[in-house]
Structure formats: C-alpha cells, structure tokens
Amino acid sequence: MSVLTPNAFAQSDFNRIDGDEIKNSSISQDILAKIEFSKQQFLKAKEVEKTRNAHQKFIDEQRIIAEKSLEEEIQRMNQSYKAFTPKNAFASYVSKLNATDHGIFWDQFDYLQAKITLAKDARDSVLKQGGTFSEAMKQYVKYAKMPxxxxxxxxxxxxxxxxxxxxxxxxxxxxxxxxxxYDNDLESPCYGCNEKISKLQISSEQSVPIKRVVLEQKPTKINDLRESLSELQSDFLKSRDVIAQKKMVFEMNNIIKNIQELK
Structure with a gap:
C-alpha cells in the first residue's frame, strides 16, 4: 500500500510513501485509520439500512394482514348485526303496525336520519381539518338537534x-x-263542526241556548314562520342534495329561533 502526503511548503507537491515508511509515518497512519473508520461506518450504515428495510417490510406485511383481518371482522359483524342496524330495526318495528300507518313512520325516520347523516358529515369534516373533538361535536349538534x-x-x-x-x-x-x-266550555268553539250549534240538549225535555265562538284564524308572524318552516321541512325530506340540505337546516334553525323568541 502507498500513501500520498501533501508537502506543507508546496502548493502542488505530494510525497509518496510506500512499504515500511507507512508504518513509521504518523500522518499516513492517521489517514489509514480514518479510511478504515469511514469504511466501517459505511458498512455499519448499510447494515442498519438493511435491517430497517427488513423491519419496515415486516411492518407493512403485518399491516396488510391486520387490515384484511379487520375488514373480514367488520363484514362478519355487519352480517351478524344486520337486523340491528337503525333502518332494519325500525323496519322490524314498523312491520308490526297497521299498514296504513307505515308511511308516516317512515317519513319521520327518513327526516331524522337525514339530519343525523348531515351531522356526522359535519363532525367528520371538522376532525379531518384538524379541529378539536369539542368543535366537531358543536357542528354535530348544530345539524342533529331537533327543538x-x-x-x-x-x-x-x-x-x-x-x-x-x-x-x-x-x-x-x-x-x-x-x-x-275558555273559562266557559259552552262558549268554546266546536272544532270540526260543519253545523251551526245554537243550543245544548240537557235532557229529552230541556235544552240550553248557547253562543258559540266563531274561531277565525288571524294571520300572525308566528303563523307565517310556521308556514315557511313547513315548506323547508317538506323540501328537506324530499331532497337528496347534501349541500342543499345543509342550507335548509341553517334556514330552519333561524326560523325556529325566531319562533321561540316570539312565543
């Protein structure tokens, strides 16, 4: 082996050291030691990288196995508890009712489920954007609540x-x-009556004349708000557009707030 050492007093001159001179040169020994150290460090780094790659490969393989196992377990659970999902459980309940009542029950279910779906979407959106759980639940309540x-x-x-x-x-x-x-029941209106009632039969021989109140619906701000709320609720139930539904919930919440303030 030979080593080239620079001449401290010349810019481009190098001294060539061969054989036994290397053993007697402290500079050469230092250079060789550093070369050997670098070599060992390189080999060590390669070994660490090899070990790390093998470990990462093992982790990736285990992750794939775990994900597959989880998916299989979820599918098994979904199948086992299929009858207990909200819709299926509700269907089981409704099936026991009079068939003429099924429509109203399903409309109520669909209305509530639509609100819950929007609430979950709003909650998950906040969490995905890095929001706190508290912030996410505030959004959930905003869409799921039903005053x-x-x-x-x-x-x-x-x-x-x-x-x-x-x-x-x-x-x-x-x-x-x-x-x-009404303080006097005899003066209260007859709801749903088509005939004008002028007297009340006490017995087969006695009747009492009465004065029925004519109940006329007067337009009020609350009635106008209720009509607006009804229109929004009807549109909400029919809609399948998530963005449109979220807008409707926002408008409904404002109307409900106004009604509550007027009560």
Missing amino acids: KVEMQNIVRDLNVKHNLADAKIQSYFDINGKLPR
Missing part, C-alpha cells in the same frame, strides 16, 4: 300528509301544540 317547535311542526304536517289529521283542525293548535282555552 320541540321543529318536532311538533313536522309531526303535524306528516299527519296531514298521510290523512291522519285534518289541516283545518290542526291550524287551531298554537305553537305549543295547545288549543285556545
């Missing part, structure tokens, strides 16, 4: 839609779902 005003309104409209209630009679109920109160 009493909203619930009463959709149930009323669905009852009318499926011919389980009369629209005119339903219009007599206030925003709290109550009929007007």
Whole structure:
C-alpha cells in the first residue's frame, strides 16, 4: 500500500510513501485509520439500512394482514348485526303496525336520519381539518338537534300528509301544540263542526241556548314562520342534495329561533 502526503511548503507537491515508511509515518497512519473508520461506518450504515428495510417490510406485511383481518371482522359483524342496524330495526318495528300507518313512520325516520347523516358529515369534516373533538361535536349538534317547535311542526304536517289529521283542525293548535282555552266550555268553539250549534240538549225535555265562538284564524308572524318552516321541512325530506340540505337546516334553525323568541 502507498500513501500520498501533501508537502506543507508546496502548493502542488505530494510525497509518496510506500512499504515500511507507512508504518513509521504518523500522518499516513492517521489517514489509514480514518479510511478504515469511514469504511466501517459505511458498512455499519448499510447494515442498519438493511435491517430497517427488513423491519419496515415486516411492518407493512403485518399491516396488510391486520387490515384484511379487520375488514373480514367488520363484514362478519355487519352480517351478524344486520337486523340491528337503525333502518332494519325500525323496519322490524314498523312491520308490526297497521299498514296504513307505515308511511308516516317512515317519513319521520327518513327526516331524522337525514339530519343525523348531515351531522356526522359535519363532525367528520371538522376532525379531518384538524379541529378539536369539542368543535366537531358543536357542528354535530348544530345539524342533529331537533327543538320541540321543529318536532311538533313536522309531526303535524306528516299527519296531514298521510290523512291522519285534518289541516283545518290542526291550524287551531298554537305553537305549543295547545288549543285556545275558555273559562266557559259552552262558549268554546266546536272544532270540526260543519253545523251551526245554537243550543245544548240537557235532557229529552230541556235544552240550553248557547253562543258559540266563531274561531277565525288571524294571520300572525308566528303563523307565517310556521308556514315557511313547513315548506323547508317538506323540501328537506324530499331532497337528496347534501349541500342543499345543509342550507335548509341553517334556514330552519333561524326560523325556529325566531319562533321561540316570539312565543
């Protein structure tokens, strides 16, 4: 082996050292030691890289196996608990009811499920964007909540839609779902009566004249808001456009807030 050492006093001169001179030259020994050290470091790095690659390959293989196992387990669970999914469980319940009532029950289910689907989508969107769980749940509640005003309104409209209630009679109920109160029952209106009642038969021989109140629906801001809410709820139930549904929920929440402030 030979080593070239630079001449400290010349810019381009090198001294060639061969044989035994290498053993006696501290500079040469230092260079050789550094070469050997670099060689060992290189071999060590290659070995570490080889080990790391083998380990990563093992991890990737195990991940594939785990994902496949998880997918198989999920499919097995879905099959085992298929009857207990929200829709199937509800279908089992509805099947036990009178067939004429199925329509209104399914409309109520679809309305609620649509809200829950939007809520989950909003929650997951926040989490994917790095939001906190608290922020995500605020969005979930925003779309999934159903205040009493909203619930009463959709149930009323669905009852009318499926011919389980009369629209005119339903219009007599206030925003709290109550009929007007009268101190004297004999003066209260006869809801749903087509004939004008002028007296009350007490017995076969006695009757009492009465004065029935003529109940006229007066337009109010709350009634206008309820009509707007009904239109939005009907459109929401028919729509399959997620973006449009989210916009409708926002508008419904504003209307409900206004109604609550006027109550």
